[in-house]
Amino acid sequence: MTSPSELQAQMVDFLRRRGDLQHDEAARRFAEEHLGGNERLSAVAQLEIYREQFWLRHTGSLVEDFPGVGGIIGAKAWERLVEEYLLAHRPESFTLRDLGDRLPAFIAGAEWLEERDLAGDMARLEWAHVEVFDAVDAPRLDPQKLAAVPEDAWEGARLVPDPGLRVLRFEYPVVSLRRKLVEAQKSGASVPLPEREPCRFAVHRREHLIHHDALAVDACALLEAIVSGAPLGVACERAASSLGVAPEAIGEKLEGWFADWARRGYVVDVDVVVS
Amino acid sequence: MTRPRLGLPDLGVGVGLRVPHYRRVFAERPPIDFVEVISENFMLGGGRPRHHLDRALESYPLVAHGVSLGIGGPDEPDATYLARLRDFAANTGTPWVSDHFCWCGAGGAHLHDLLPLPFTPELVRRVADRARRVQDAIDRPFALENTSSYLTYRSSVLAEWEFIGEIAERANIGLLFDVNNVFVTAYNHGIDPIEFVRRVPHDRIVQIHLAGHTNFGTHVIDTHGGHVIDPVWALYRLTIELAGSVSTLIEWDDDIPELEVLLAEAERARSERDRALAARQAGSTSVDDRAIAAVREAARPGTSERDAVWHGWVQGGPREAAE
Numbered sequence: 001m002t003s004p005s006e007l008q009a010q011m012v013d014f015l016r017r018r019g020d021l022q023h024d025e026a027a028r029r030f031a032e033e034h035l036g037g038n039e040r041l042s043a044v045a046q047l048e049i050y051r052e053q054f055w056l057r058h059t060g061s062l063v064e065d066f067p068g069v070g071g072i073i074g075a076k077a078w079e080r081l082v083e084e085y086l087l088a089h090r091p092e093s094f095t096l097r098d099l100g101d102r103l104p105a106f107i108a109g110a111e112w113l114e115e116r117d118l119a120g121d122m123a124r125l126e127w128a129h130v131e132v133f134d135a136v137d138a139p140r141l142d143p144q145k146l147a148a149v150p151e152d153a154w155e156g157a158r159l160v161p162d163p164g165l166r167v168l169r170f171e172y173p174v175v176s177l178r179r180k181l182v183e184a185q186k187s188g189a190s191v192p193l194p195e196r197e198p199c200r201f202a203v204h205r206r207e208h209l210i211h212h213d214a215l216a217v218d219a220c221a222l223l224e225a226i227v228s229g230a231p232l233g234v235a236c237e238r239a240a241s242s243l244g245v246a247p248e249a250i251g252e253k254l255e256g257w258f259a260d261w262a263r264r265g266y267v268v269d270v271d272v273v274v275s
Numbered sequence: 276m277t278r279p280r281l282g283l284p285d286l287g288v289g290v291g292l293r294v295p296h297y298r299r300v301f302a303e304r305p306p307i308d309f310v311e312v313i314s315e316n317f318m319l320g321g322g323r324p325r326h327h328l329d330r331a332l333e334s335y336p337l338v339a340h341g342v343s344l345g346i347g348g349p350d351e352p353d354a355t356y357l358a359r360l361r362d363f364a365a366n367t368g369t370p371w372v373s374d375h376f377c378w379c380g381a382g383g384a385h386l387h388d389l390l391p392l393p394f395t396p397e398l399v400r401r402v403a404d405r406a407r408r409v410q411d412a413i414d415r416p417f418a419l420e421n422t423s424s425y426l427t428y429r430s431s432v433l434a435e436w437e438f439i440g441e442i443a444e445r446a447n448i449g450l451l452f453d454v455n456n457v458f459v460t461a462y463n464h465g466i467d468p469i470e471f472v473r474r475v476p477h478d479r480i481v482q483i484h485l486a487g488h489t490n491f492g493t494h495v496i497d498t499h500g501g502h503v504i505d506p507v508w509a510l511y512r513l514t515i516e517l518a519g520s521v522s523t524l525i526e527w528d529d530d531i532p533e534l535e536v537l538l539a540e541a542e543r544a545r546s547e548r549d550r551a552l553a554a555r556q557a558g559s560t561s562v563d564d565r566a567i568a569a570v571r572e573a574a575r576p577g578t579s580e581r582d583a584v585w586h587g588w589v590q591g592g593p594r595e596a597a598e
Contacts, residue, residue: 004349004393004395004397004398004401004430005349005381007393007428007430008348008349008378008381008390009349009381009382011381011390012380012381012382012384012386015386015388016384016386033429034428034429034430035426035427035428035429036426036427036428036429036431036464038463038464038465040493040494040576040577041425041493041494043426046425046426046427046494047426049425049426049494049496050388050390050425050426053388054386054387054388057387057388057589058387060589061589064593064596065596090383090384091380091384091385091386091387092383092384092385093385094315094343094353094356094385095315095316095318095319095343095594096387096589096594097319097594132322133322133323133595133596134319134320134321134322134323134324134325134595135320135321135322136320136321137320137321137322137325163320163321164321164322205322208322208323208326
């Protein structure tokens with residue numbers, strides 16, 4: 001006797017299968033044993049309704065969230081990519097919003113994909129869009145709190161980034177490419193794929209809009225270290241080390257960057273370690 | 276005479292608030308009694324969804340309706356999800372929180388579908404026990420909705436109305452009665468929709484859903500993609516005559532029309548509701564034998580075939596996208 005839980009677990013397995021269950025002998029046997037069916041739809045045809053909907057719903061959600069990736073690799077490769085992704089990574093979150101969280105890493109491992117590096121950059125950009133779009137709202141940086149930070153506390157202080165901020169490095173100019181691809185999907189125009197051109201961006205939500213702010217190499221290195229949670233002194237050292245420059249070279253520019261980042265809202269708080 | 280409806284208010288006639296209508300609804304504030312939102316679309320954090328939720332709360336009473344709890348699945352309800360739902364309910368002041376008599380996945384997988392449950396005593400116990408705990412966890416009245424279904428289980432031994440009625444009584448929760456789902460399920464499984472409406476525990480109905488569906492001839496899918504059909508309006512009037520004045524909501528999630536069309540559908544619901552309440556008051560009925568026969572005839576498969584294109588849809592309509 002199959003328990004309800006066993007029945008449900010088996011159904012999940014069938015509903016995630018790629019092919020039409022009406023041509024799947026195991027599914028047909030399962031359906032005939034457990035499902036009713038009727039004179040219009042066999043038991044396995046009833047099960048197939050849900051399987052088909054599973055694929056339509058989830059592929060549709062990925063199409064919505066990753067139009068740039070689809071535009072780069074084309075319809076045929078996109079279909080294969082999404083199929084393999086959904087077979088490899090079952091949805092687990094209660095919201096479809098999280099469906100693509102592992103797509104950037106999955107693309108990085110998809111060796112068959114001709115435009116893998118470009119598509120991977122695009123997937124990271126588009127996933128960042130999903131994340132910052134509904135990230136928790138944070139209050140703006142309080143100037144009074146800032147003014148109260150003792151001079152000698154700055155080195156050990158952590159700058160708290162806005163939850164709606166992501167710092168990304170790309171090998172290809174995917175920000176401008178995505179704009180062109182989305183536009184071309186409306187007009188039907190074709191878009192030539194760009195050559196390699198490394199770039200860095202702060203993807204940041206301000207006033208409910210997503211902004212793409214280009215970052216210089218050194219500013220990006222520091223911002224990455226800050227976003228990772230490093231105290232300011234450590235962040236400066238880490239950035240300097242990655243750039244092969246003296247920490248002072250970073251320190252000299254820090255005040256200007258900080259003013260700019262505070263104005264844009266990248267930094268929303270300062271955590272001072274009280275000794 | 277029905278007992279008080281679990282102390283919950285009749286909010287009137289409302290609509291499911293969906294992304295394509297945000298701009299006009301917030302700017303024009305059309306005369307809607309209340310709006311319903313999909314809880315999961317607003318439970319995560321901030322940004323534009325939060326902003327739109329705040330705008331909705333400024334404009335209308337709001338009720339929260341979920342699509343992801345999967346209360347009848349093998350896995351226990353997710354504690355993090357419930358904590359978020361509790362916070363969301365508290366923040367919105369929703370008078371009740373609803374979800375579905377369904378399951379959504381197993382072993383950690385979530386299929387984002389409202390999968391039907393076997394109607395067995397074991398599942399009654401499972402769902403009733405969890406529903407009681409969910410109601411405690413969210414600290415607010417909880418209701419479950421009858422789903423549309425496209426398959427049946429050989430193990431089912433109860434009628435659907437017995438199944439949902441027994442759970443509602445045991446867990447002391449409300450029912451969100453979807454009249455269109457009654458029609459869809461009746462059509463798909465050869466059930467008498469009139470019997471369904473008559474036998475469900477009317478005093479537990481705290482809200483009614485109305486929507487359109489798509490007929491594929493062999494079966495009907497609950498797409499929420501069109502007008503409510505006349506037989507469903509008749510079932511709705513019958514429900515109101517039996518249950519009294521219940522908050523009623525129009526859902527339209529697929530092929531979402533211009534706002535005027537949705538509002539006209541809500542006005543139709545108001546008019547049908549008034550007609551049924553007047554009949555109830557007068558001790559008569561607006562659903563005579565001829566109307567009942569027409570409903571039963573419409574719910575017989577093959578009687579209203581039309582060409583339909585099968586494509587995916589999402590319960591609760593499209594979620595708000597980043598760009």
